[in-house]
Amino acid sequence: MRSPPRPARRRVLLGAAGLAAATALGGTAAFRALASRRGLATRTRAGLAFGTVAALTVAGPDEPALDAALDDGFAAIRAVEAAASLLRPDSALSRLNRAGYLDAPPADLTAMLAFALDLARRTDGAFDPTVQPLWPxxxxxxxxxxxxxxxxxxxxxxxxxxxxxxxxxERIAMEPGTALTLNALIQGHAADRVMAALRARGIEDAFVDTGEFGARGTHADGTPWRLGIADPRRTETLAAVIAPFTGFAATSGDYQMCFSADRADHHIFDPATGRSPRDLSSVTVTAESGLLADGLSTACMVLGAARGRDLVAGFPGCTTHFIGKA
Amino acid sequence: MTHEASRLTPPSPRRGGRDAHALLCHLVAILLVFLALPAHAGTLGRAGLEKHFPPPLVVGERDDRIPVWPILKQEAGAYEIIAYAFESIDFARIPGFGGTAPDLLIALAPDGTFRDAKVIAHHEPVFLEGLGSEPLFAFVEQYVGLSARQPIRVGRPNARAAGAAPATTVDGISMATASTRVINETMLAASLAVAREKLGFGAVNTGLRVEAKPDYAPLGLAELERRGWVKRWRMTPAEVDAAFAGTGLADPDPGAPDEPFSDLTIAYLNVPTIGRAILGEAAYARLMREIGPGAHAVMVVSSGHWSPLPDDFVLGSVPDRLTIQQGGLTVNARDAAWERRDLAPDLPAGPWTLLKIGDAAGFDPSAPWSLSVKVTRERGQIFPEKIAREIATEYRLPPDLFTRAVPDEGPSWTDSWRARASELGIIAAALALLVPVLARHDALVAKSRPFGLFRLGFLAFTLGFVGWTAQAQLSIVTLVGTVRALIHTGDFGFLLYDPPSLLIWGFVLVTLVVWGRGTFCGWLCPFGALQEFCAFLAKPLRIRQVTVPPRLDRALRQVKYAVLAAILLAAALGSPLADTVSEVEPFKTAITLYFARSWPFVLYAVGLLVLNLFVYKGFCRYLCPLGASLALAGRLRLLDWIPRRTECGSPCQLCKVRCRYGAIEPSGRIDYPECFQCMDCVTIIHDPAQCVPQVVARRRGRRIVPRPVAAE
Incomplete structure (x- = not known):
């Protein structure tokens, strides 16, 4: 389970977003030629969200529509942040943690919490959103x-x-002393929300990086999106590449917020022990929604490779990439 | 024997003040009608920012709560935050010298250093048409690389080269002291506001360092409690019930009736007398070492029935039932996980916490603060509704237990007063000399030659010292700034940054009410003095004064009021035209910038000086908007102070003819709004050899005894 905050988060999935953005900005001649043959322009916009940098890339024939889509995409991110970011003292989730209850919770919060509680039931508590008190x-x-x-x-x-x-x-209530974190789901859910907002604007080709990833269509030049999975110990090198990449992908790993130099203790907690699981170094899950990919990847970290595979097998259309501790 | 024929009228109360007052009220009313408030907000937007931060930098999505844009850089597919960019006008609107706030583009790196600083817009008169904007741009460039975590002050020009601390000093610009201070304050205030939001520093008391003095007195707990240095806070059940009054909720777990609801012992430990009484010498030293310099430690021991430190309170966490507040803000305080065994044995038993307040919290232990506890009661069984009440108590220590160090010695306007103390002293002395000379008509004024020399000397002082040295030429720009502040910003602070001018303004406002505009226009205006000196060239150059026909003269005198109205109206409407029209004044060219300015301005100023050779002080009489404003306000004047005789005007026209300002009407009446207080006519009237009625009387063998009469 993840807890906040995640400063200086290192990127482990890279490739597609980076390549797309770099080509869009730098504009290699070949790329531009191909893109214009398809009659498509590309726009990338980055911004700060969830304590890291989110970047949205869209392609389409109508440039003003691309800008409008990016506006909507970031508005979706802000809505998710306002609902469940623990970095924001005024978010609905922060208020819930302070007061112990929350009336009329926002839809983003209930959607994530309902999914979290369901996954907790299915994993028999290996995934648990109430690990927040471990963080301080x-x-x-x-x-x-x-x-x-x-x-x-x-x-x-x-x-x-x-x-x-x-x-x-209508209401979320918790027993005294309970505190929630949805950091394990918030970026995946945001990717879903952003993708929905882009689709509503008629965007067919998009790559969404909210910390977790979503892709639809292809690059403006028609080549497929690719998603690199970095080696958790040498994050500059790729351990695997998912290509073509569409749908959603999420990675959980021991490399992001570590409490010890050997990475034995990090930001994912086993709810049963209050300590970090020892089996895996990183897990990448692809799924048809960001929420599912994000939740499963965290659950797999806690469950370990074998039980993790069993869990994911119950969700058709999902794939996993496990990287064990070296 | 009619002596009444020749009488001097001494200073006498004047009439007509009410009319002038009505006129002023009218003018103010007209100005207030135009309350069109222009929007003062950042203007750049994404497109504007992208020009300032071109690729490979990326302007990120704007923060959704405050107008701050992250500036990112993409490397190997990942983004890195380079800086937070914002416009100062969105966070700190500090009126400049002309009354309008400058707008700066600031990029603050995540570590709090200035990555970029540029001027987006400014209305500082001294730069606009004077020095040019380049020195201002160069001034702002100096911030790049400095840290907003430290207070930065504007030094003298070349202060850095002369050894001032380069991390906390920027070089000032001579002739622009006031403007650079405003820019500096804008930089720091805006950056700290953003840093508070985005970077986690920039608390209210930034820069202020309050530390406990090392003095130790061996006082026991009982004595400390008596003094209130260790506070015992017993809350009765009744007090808590009162806090929940109206909720219908009773204490779910009431104690014995005579038992206090809670009983807290509170102490600020940094003061050695308190800290050592509670922890002992060794543990006190250890604690101070551990929390580090600038941090604070507060102890709370709970011994009552209800405790703000429940059983599940986690060591090292921020207690959720206990908060420290100061000045309306919650101070971030966290349990320091300290051993109980260090505690004085005679303290009450019970849960305790030792709260650490970090260096960056901006906590001032020498000022009162409060400790509040949060008491929660529940309603309902299954999904209970929680109702919380905060109850607070104040804790204060004598300020003399602390040393307070403010790194920047006081707010910056006091700096300018201190730095210019000698100039202020000299000007004040000169004014103190001027008043009796002008007030006593039978002393120096009555002596033609010595008074003439005094006048020349004083005008030389006005031009050389007041004008060129102290840069205290009053200007319509100040009035424009005041109107802008009055209508738009409400901040008159800019007036404080120019002490010599403010001193003269104060003096002029007083003399305006006593004598009228002449005291300033005739004695304290450096450009006026310059014209007067130039006028001496007329004779050797054989230039003859042009006689302006009376009707044209009267018409031209009204022009200055039109100029004034245009400027004030533009200022009231928030239009930058006010600054442009203010260039009617040649003061900036001739006095502020010593004629070192682009040629059209120099041509204009020199042209006015040449005009002065033909039409004496033509600028002052026909064009000067500052003179016009003083003439208007001068209608409030209390005294008709220029002595008159009944012969004045009929038949004698000597003073009228000799008045170089045309301020005496053929009837002998003084036109005070046009009078420059040169005292020529006063000298004449006191000189038996010049004053015609006196000469005539003497020829007839009589002596005229001046006698007061009532005013007309």
Whole structure:
């Protein structure tokens, strides 16, 4: 399970977005020729979201429509942030964590939470959105150069449990001492929302990077989108390439926010122990929605390769790429 | 024997003040009608920013809450945040010298250094048509590479080369002290506002450093409690019930009736007398070392029935039932995970926390702060509704326990007053000398030659020192700024940055009410003095004064009011035309910039000086908008102070003819709005050899005894 914040997040999926943006900006002659033969222009817009950089690339014949689509795409990102970003003290989720309940929660929040609770049930709690109280414990200890004491860890783990959350469309309520994080899902869900907004604007070719990835159609020049999966230990090199890439992909890994130099302790917690799972280094899941890809990838990190594969097998149309700890 | 025929009228209360007042009210009313507020907001937008940050830089999507654009750079498919770009006008609108706030484009790197600083728009008169904008651009360039985490001050020109701290000083520009200060304040205020939002620094008290003095007195806990340095805060159940009044919620877990609801012991530990009493010498030293310089430690021990530190309180976390507040803001305080065994044994038993307040929190322990506890009660069984109430208590320590260090010695306007203290002293002394000379008509004024020398000397001082040295030429620009501030910004702070001018403005406003506009126009206007000196050239050059026909003269005198009205109207409407029309004044060219300016301006100023050879002070009498404003305000004048005789005007026309300003009517009446207080007519009237009625009387063997009479 992920917890906030994720500063200096390192990119592990790269390739397609980067290549698309670079070519769009730099404009190699060959690319421009091909793109114009198809009568398509390309637009890329980057912005800060979820504590990292999000970038949307769209292609289409009508340039003003591309700009309008990008506006809508970022508006969708802002809406998701306002619903569930823990980096925003005024987000609905932050308010829920402070008060213990929330009336009339926004649709983005209920959609993510409903999915999270369902996945928690299906994974028997291996995926659990209530691991948030572990975060301050680990980050504080890490700031002192220590690890949390076992007793303190036990006390916090006792406050974890997805059954402590009651969700209805009108109200979310939690037992005292419970705190939620949807960081494991928020970027994947944002990719879904952005893609829907782009489609509503008639965009056929798009590449969405909200921290997790979504693609539709092809590059403006007709070549397929490609998604590189970086080696978690040497993030400049690719461990695998998904090509052609359409749909959604999400990666969870031990490389992003580490509490220890050996990457044994990081931002994904096993809800049962309050510590990080030891099996995998990174998991990439492709799925037909960003929410599903993001949730499954985190669940797989906790479950490990074997049980993770069993889980994903229950969701048709999904693929996995596991990279074990070296 | 009729002596009444020749009488001097001494200074006397004047009439007509009410009319003038009505006129002014009218003018103000007209100006206020035009309350068209122009929108003051950033104008660049994405397209504008992309010009300033071209590829390979990428202008990211604007922040959805504040007008800040991330500037990104793409490398190997990943984006890196280079800076946050914003326009200062969206965050700090500090009126410049002309009353309009400058707009700067600032790019702040994530570490708080200035990556870029450019001028988008400014209305600083000294740069607009004077020095040109290049020195201003170069001034702003100096910020690139400096950090907004430190206070930055404007030094003298070449201050950096002369050894000023290069991280905290930028070189000033002579002749533009006020404008550069405004730019500096704008840079820092806007950047700190953005840093607060995006970079996590820039608290209210940024730069302020308050530290406990090292003095230690061995006081016991009882004495500390008596002094309030260790605060015992007992809350009764009744107080808590009062906080929940109206909710119908009772304490779910009431204690014994005589037991306090909660009982907190609060202490600020950095003060050695308090910290050592509680922790002992060694642990106190250890704590101070551990939290580090600039940080603060506050202890809270809870011994009551209800505790703000519940059993599940996590060591090292931010307590959610306890907050420290100061000045309306919550101070970020976090449990420091400190050992209980260090605590003084005579403190109450119970849960405790030692809260650490970081250096960047902007906490000022020498000022009062409050500790508040959050008490929650629930309604309902299955999905209980939580209702929280915050109850606070104040904690304050005597300020003399602390040293307060403000890195920038005071707000910057006091700097300019300190820096110009000697100039202010000299000008004040000169004004103190001028007043009695002008007030006592029978002393120096009555002596033609010595007074003439005094006048020349004073005018030389006005031109050389007040004008060229102290740069205190009053100008219509100040009035424009005041009108803009009055209508648009409400900030008159810009007036404070030019102390010598403000001193003279104050003096002029007082003398305006006593004597009228003449005190300024005839004695304190450097350009007026320059014209007067130039006029001495007329004789050797055999230039004869042109006699302006009276009707034309009267018409031309009205022109200056039209110019004034145009300028003030433009200022009231927020139009930049006000600055353009203000160029009617040659003051900037001749005085501020010593004629070192582009040729059309020099031609104009020199032209006015040449005109002055033919039509004495033609600019002052016909064109000067500042003179016009003073003449208008001068209608509030209380005294008809120029002595008159009944012969004045009929039959004697001597003073009228000799008045170089045409301020005496054929009837002998003084036209005060046109009077420059040169005192020529006062000298004449006191000189038995010049004043015709006196000469005539003496020839007839009589002596005229001046006697006061009532005013006409």
């Amino acid at each position: 414990l680990w980050s504080e200890a890490s700031a002192r150069g220590e690890k949390p004491e076992a007793a303190a860890l036990r006390a916090v783990v006792a406050r974890i449990g997805w059954r402590r959350v009651r969700l209805t469309p």
